[in-house]
Amino acid sequence: MILQLFLSFIKVGMFSVGGGYAAIPLIQNQIVDVHKLMTLQEFTDLITIAEMTPGPISINSATFVGTRLAGPFGAIICTLGCILPSFFICLALAFFYYKYRQLGGVQKVLAALRPAVVALIASAGLSILVLGLFGGNAAVFANIRIVELGLFAVALFLLRKYHLSAIQIIFGTGVAGTLIYSFI
């Protein structure tokens, strides 16, 4: 079974292009449908946890599935399977990138990609903000959460003005927000 898990997660790692959310249906297919290692209910719980906790969703899922089915060793094997394709493919791409990126033509092609990446990061930021301000409810004005809005504004101000580090900001909002909510 360990070998089967390993191969399943290699497939997940190899065919999930475009990040965590693209990996979810693949993991479901491998674990729930093909190998029947988990029920759909367990799988839904897994996705909830994977989204709530830090770290890449596919690594979270791999660890969770592995632990459930074969303990810590299973967790390591599944995660390894998930990472291995990335390791080889990205290593090769990194090699070519650093070899050829100084070429004029390559520079110009990359320059056209960069604005798109900025937009993609912005759109990811926007969806996290919406999730933070509305807590999963419909994004209408009546549902806005004042505490989170305040925290966001203060955090952004501190970042722009005093250049605090990302960890300070995220940890700080976590502590401040939890304290505020426990008093109201």
Add this chain to the structure above:
Amino acid sequence: MKTKDNKIKILWQLFKATFTLSAFTFGGGFVIVSLMKKKFVEELGWLDENEMLDITAIAQSSPGPIPINASVILGYRMAGIAGTIVAILGTAIPPMIVISLISIFYTQFRENKVIATALQVMRAGVAAVIFDVVINLAKNVVKTKRFLYIGLMTAAFVGTVFFDISAMLIILICLGIGIADVIIPILVKKPVKERVKI
């Protein structure tokens, strides 16, 4: 000897940085990429901004988890294969520890109010960090004063937010536009004979 010490120092810093970033990242791959940008470009000064954006584009278009892909490239850039392995470990270990603990205390975790609140409010902080990074990045795109780049950024943003176009498709389209941007000036300048190669 000196260079060896130096390399170990870089590897250790790389591990520390990827480990803390991974431990504090909630949500998809672009979240960790903006944290990496803040850490490696703004705080440590290891990479320039364009390089980080290129790494993001490569990480997004390769199979596998984006944070892992970005770590592979970043680690390779800082310290070769050893760097890659260290960066992967730094990125993969925090979620492995967290998830292993949670899979034991799953019910308690799901029903704990304080944890739920902390996770919810932290999103406001994460969003602020991403906005901060985006403001810096967008400013630099505008500074190029090239209509093509500013237009691509706007169109890509509208495309993902309002039309739900996938990140992959957007990168492919921009790749095509970038290649056209290289080829068209060559075609316009050179006589017909040399066009055959394309």
